[in-house]
Amino acid sequence: MNTIIRPFIVSLLLLASMAASAADVLTVYTVNYPLAFFAQQIGGKHIKVVLPMPPDIDPAFWEPDVMDIAGFQQADLILLNGAGYSKWLKRASLPRRKLVNTSAAFQHDYISVKQTATHRHGPGGDHSHAGTAFTTWLDLNQAIQQARAIMLALEKHRPEQTDNFRQNFTLLETELDDLDKTIRNTVAKDPEKLFLASHPVYQYLARRYNINLKSMMWEPELVPDNSQWIALQQLLGTHDAKWMMWEGEPDEQSAARLQTSGISSLVFNPCANVPDDGDFISVMKNNIMEIDKVFRR
């Protein structure tokens, strides 16, 4: 009799423990990939991270539908980037007690952006970068602070996992700190080097690492029109850069025409959405290799 009942009881207990641990998993909604990555690294198996936007869209200009918002409403925790990221937040009803502004610790250091013209790229529709610069994580020291805010929020919801979260955060912090030092050392080789940016998304990167950089309003997948080339020539009059930083691989025609003006292209992927290959750390390492090539010359 025992041989029949015992496996049955053991299976029941196993099922019960699985159900309990599934219920214990914290559902964390995020608004961009860096936050999703940091949360997953820190929370590990204790959390389920959701990044609801499609991979081919810039999360900063994504517009959720009613179903997406219902998902956010049901989450245990919603990680926001702050700095005016996700303009849709003003038009959606979200539970305030679940919101965590991960950049609140350095909100006084946000960079203001002057009014810029609206433009369109990808499926996100027209948008403008006016207001506050929002790619906060490209300053890797700020990225560490955002990761710390995530750790504290997770601890608040799962205090029993505090040790785990702290351990995982320390590992992530070390990795980000190493990347931060590497970029600083790389740029320190020639701080006078001038750069152009195809898009105004590198403000925090430029500030943190003393990169002398001026932004255009170009898209990697679109060939600039005549007025944009004229604007570039005007800018080169005061800012004689030999390198242009792109968010993604530029169109061959654009890169070739830039080359004729003596400007080489390099890709520094802000990694706002899930990368095709690797993860946030590997993408940042690739970015560092790219700028390292420039500073080696």
Place this chain on the structure above:
Amino acid sequence: MINSLYIAWHYLVFNKLRSATLVACITLIAFLPMALQLVLTESEQMLQSRAASTPLLLGARGSALDLVMKSLYFGDEVPGIVSMQAADEITDTGLGYAIPLYLRFQARNKPIVGTNIDYFDFRKLKLAQGRMLAMLGECVIGASVADEYGLLPGDSIVSSPDTLFDLAGVYALKMNITGVLERSHTADDQAVFVDLNTAWVIEGLGHGHEDLSKTRDSSVILKRTEDNITANAKLFQYTEITEENRDGFHFHGDASIYPLTAVIAIPNDTKAATLLRGRYLENQQYRIVRPTEVIEGLLENLFRIKSVIDSVIAIVGLATVLAIILVFALSVRLRQRELTTIFKLGCSRMTAVKLIAAEIVIILSASSIISAGLLSVVLANAETLVRILIFN
């Protein structure tokens, strides 16, 4: 006895006016204190249960009663305004979380409650139909609002302008109803719930209009510089937030100073509640109150008033009883010839007593039935009566 009742009934019917006056007097004397007690019991229950489920309430310095009545029962008196920053400060302390409330507007005479969706969890409000608020311009309505106006998810409701002739004041916003709440037998049944941002759109702090950089009508442009385009009053502002124009809605100014009527503070524990209260003791701008304390004060006053009313009713009741005795005594004297005839017919003195007793029984029964009927009407509408008499 049946015969006595029969004769007494016909006597009362013959003297209609006298009988009706007696019934009315007794009914009033019986009904008034009972109705008063009923309304007070209902109001006590409504006031206390709502107050007990709201730990702390932050508002502008001023009348604590106005603050509590407006925030918990959506009364008419609008307390002073606090800023959104006040709600953020409570959350930032880490001692609890805050639910902001903005209650300035109405739709079809029902209060519009601007809040966020934490409110529904906090009040344990469930949806009976439809879905929760998700986007700007949407609302969910209480069960009574839905019943009274026959509204369902998919319908719309328009906010009322502040005043009819206030052309420069808040303009009406057509809001889409996404859900109807289950009946909770609280003030929430009577309300229209919107997101705070929608309430601020009604206020005029946020608005939607065509993109000025793309407009073909140059007459709406007042001034154009490299960085900025200023429109004049001719610019048409959307009065409904739809899927097509939602992205065009935006807010001006610093959101941290946007107005609120009150903030519900939910502390983590008793210690956090004490610490939170301590933080606002010396604050010149805001005050934090425990709604139960305010309501206890109000109930004390109500019961003090009730005891005065009870005394008045007791004196009036005594006078009425004496008057009724007098009426019957005079009636016996007036009916002396009638009673003499009864005796001559061979009836005993007891028969005369039975006749008068039967009259009294009929009058008292009629008064009891009418009082019970009136009380059942009061009972059925106690919630509304309390709302009219106490909250509004």
